[in-house]
Amino acid sequence: MDQLMAMRAFTRVVETGNFTRAADSLNLPNATLSKLVKSLEAHLGVRLLHRTTRRVVATPEGQDYYEKASRVLIDIEEIDTSFSASQRRPKGYLRIDIGGSTAREVLIPALPDFLKRYPEIKIDLGVSDRPVDLISGNVDCVIRGGPLNDSSLIARHIGDATMVTCATPGYLKAAGVPAYPDELRNGHKLVSYLSPLTGRAFPFRFIIEGEMRELKTQHHIGVNESNAHLAAAVAGMGIIQTFCYAAKDALKDGTLVEILQAWRPASYPFHVVYPQNRHMTHRLRVFIDWLTEIFPTALRG
Structure with missing residues (x-):
């Protein structure tokens, strides 16, 4: 044996x-x-x-x-x-899981740089907003935003994403531009992001008088996938709160307009997460080091 x-x-x-x-x-x-x-x-x-x-x-x-x-x-x-x-180039497969809009706007545009640096590494990329079991799914690492609750995992902070509140010009012309966060309660249609884990809507958050406050109100439509969440706002269904990097193109060309900028919520932390009881391979180590290099700027949009 x-x-x-x-x-x-x-x-x-x-x-x-x-x-x-x-x-x-x-x-x-x-x-x-x-x-x-x-x-x-x-x-x-x-x-x-x-x-x-x-x-x-x-x-x-x-x-x-x-x-x-x-x-x-x-x-x-x-x-x-x-x-x-130190004597060999990292090689082999990396299995990575990441949310939809973060894959589209942050990771995938930058991946050619990583693959140019490490041509013998191959990537299997799982794209989903749903939680993934790193152990049973045989995933090397997961890139996610928000608080971390699983103590069996190791997390490395890789950057903070800027949040924006926005809507289409057509929606704002018809419904009016809210001057204060509390005005969102007064008949405005909200496009909420639903937790893929619990199905609950994430509340809109704002910094008011120096404190983070959550605005709990009924949403008009809820979506549990980040690309579709943004698409609902672009379609004029209501007001959305999302990551600046996800909405940057729509904001740049005027499809969406930022509102309530004076009350922008605090930046949202992102981490790369991997199992603590699994050896960190050379290829995973260089990938994580690369993430910490490119993500801080890319996440700000």
Whole structure:
């Protein structure tokens, strides 16, 4: 038995909860991965995994072994990386997940620069506003805005996005231009962004008398995808609050007009997030370093 490979196979099964996904992520046949795990269980003399028709989960002994084995594998990979990273170019696939408007306006326009610097890295880009499970989805990192709630993940701040409140000239001509944030309560139609996780509308936020305040009011239309959210405002459906980088072209050509600029909300933080129990590869390290270089300016629009 190749014990090191068996440990890798077992930890990946625990992380993905599935033999097929684990085998795919390690580029192994299913039968080979299953044999490695069974050999490891025989070697240790304990049952490490409990198999059901839907999912594979670690037994109590398996969870204990997973935590110890993960630390060993990380240490080994860090030793290898420390000796080899300076002598080789990063290569291989990076699996990245990012929201729709951030992909369209920030990441994708800049990616040619990254791929020119690191031509041996290939990108698999998942574009969605919905949350993604980095472990079971075998994703290297996620780029997201807003607060972070999962303590099992490592986050690195990569910039802050400017927020704007805007609407089409046609809408403002018909409904009037609000002079103060509270006027949004007086019959204005709001285009709200709905949380893909909870389905709840994000409130409009403003800095009023030096404090961040949330304006809770009924929206006219709610959308849970960032590109479609902007499109609804461009179609004249009402007032939107969004990222400046997402609306910059529409603001520049006059399709949208910024309002309530004196009460712009505070900048919105963005992070790149990755699992703490997974080794950071050389390719992921250079990608994150690149993000911290280009995102701060791009996010301001």
